[in-house]
Amino acid sequence: MKKSALTAGVIAAACIAGAAHADKLDDIIGSGKLRCAVVLDFPPMGMRDDKNEPIGFDVDYCNDLAAALGVTAEIVETPFPERIPALMSGRVDVGVASTSDTLERAKTVGFTVPYFAFEMAVTANNETGIASYEDMKGHTVGAVAGTYEAIALEAQVNEWGDGTFRPYQTQADVFLALSQGQLDATVSTSTVAQATVNSGNFDGISVVGKAPFDTDYVALFTNRNEYGLLNYLDLFVNQQVRTGRYAELYEKWVGGDLPSLVVPDVYR
């Protein structure tokens, strides 16, 4: 009698303790739903199709992750500036939002290993005669506010001490301003630049060269203290490459040379 009461007590205690220790990974598995923050104004990583359904590399990546976890994916559209509030207020579980893993940001959120890497390209208005990155000196240049390239370009303009930097809220606004001649040139990810110029939606602009920024590695992110989930995400990124799914998705959405996700000569 006494023994079974004790056992029951121990089991009950274990259950309570177990519940108290459930981490975010458990929460996701338990709820059967994975909510991803995705930026849908950033083709080809995130955008909407004719039927207004979210599509893109990041959307597929989130779906893969949900499938691996055995849950259903829910895409939560979050513009660039709203990624962190969405995570902190518990509206999303994971950010699959082409987020550059800067040290400054890592003080606030937890990043995985890189899952994608961008090269930066300069796109210029044809009338300006800008033909390279250095030619931008002294001109009015712009980029999407809050992105890696915007931060780097603004720093460069300040260093040159000549010319103006203007951040716009969306990629579409940047290219609109560029084709109107309000901006002379912009720096964006080469994938976006190529896709936009080829789309033919904007006249009088062309991709003129590479921007000599460090490769922009982007990572998945979640709460800084969720080691269980971060660990799982790291392995997931690794498996995506190992199984060839990364190459497959890259070919589907971007095409061309597959960027390496490995930084030479250093561990992570």
Add this chain to the structure above:
Amino acid sequence: MFDYTFQWNQALARLPRMLDGAVVTLEVAVLSMLIGIVFAMILTLMRLSDSRPLKAIAATWIEIARNTPALLQIYMAHFGVASFGIHFSPFTSLLIGITFNNAGYLAENFRGALKAIPDTQARAGRSLGMSSLQSFRYIIVPQMLRISFLPMTNQMVWAVLMTSLGVTVGMNTDLYGVTQDLNALTFRTFELFAIAAVIFYIITKIITLGARLIASRLFRY
């Protein structure tokens, strides 16, 4: 569940830049009010005039300014006019957009104030030998400004808050633009925007209190 540790020192270190932004915000708001009042006066006079085209222009301006979002007006002042080859800097675009909006609202305020002044006032002026312009200038306008003074402060507060829409046209030197820049850099969203909110609150509070003080001095009788 709200899982976040506030680190105020990280955000407070950027306070000087935010205060510089607050100055720009105030600059835009004050300029847009001053120019807006001038335009509002002109619009009011146009509405009072006997010329149909002038009336129509004023009515159209006021209708658009009051019945479309300020965001649209600012966006148009940047991207809209650019499709005709006219380029304004973000600062100018924002200023034009808010001024356009201010003028429309203020013109309506002025019209309401004019309606509140009995016709007999102007006639009393005329009977004292003033010309119609003089009686308008010395009798009607001062009373009009007095009646519409507090609604004008309202618009001033609104102008300060509208500056936050400048980010849509590439503005990054005003308080909201600076805050958003810093947010992208650090991801300290909650601290930075909380500080920005407090600064906005202080600015508008100073404006309303200052206006009340001025009103109690100017309009004692």
